[in-house]
Amino acid sequence: MPRFVQLLIGPELFWVLVVCAALLLAQANVPPSKSVEDIIENLHLWISLAGILTFSLWFVPGINRDWLLLRIWIAAIVGAHFALDKALSAHSEQSPGIGTVYIAGLLFLFFVLLVGSVVVKVFYA
Helix, strand or coil: CCHHHHHHCCHHHHHHHHHHHHHHHHHHCCCCCHHHHHHHHCHHHHHHHHHHHHHHHHHCCCCCCCCHHHHHHHHHHHHHHHHHHHHHCCCCCCCHHHHHHHHHHHHHHHHHHHHHHHHHHHHHC
């Protein structure tokens, strides 16, 4: 596999797609609808799921695993921040609960990254 393809397929591309999905979600909430608002309010769970799915890159053949764990951490933290920021800014009621969703999303993501890193290093290193 060419080197640029190994670098292109990685956590950065995955989280760019997650941020694009959050932007589409924000655009879909104009005018506000109850179903999209419910998705936005539960976004912390979807971001945690995306963090779990990021570790599936460990099992893709041909990906260089030398710096993959660091790339996963950086891409996940930056990507989750932008995804949560863009999607939560589209919520119709900017109440304190929306800020809590942001904090919960990042805390859940840190927990997922910590557990995922331990599992990957212990079982698949």
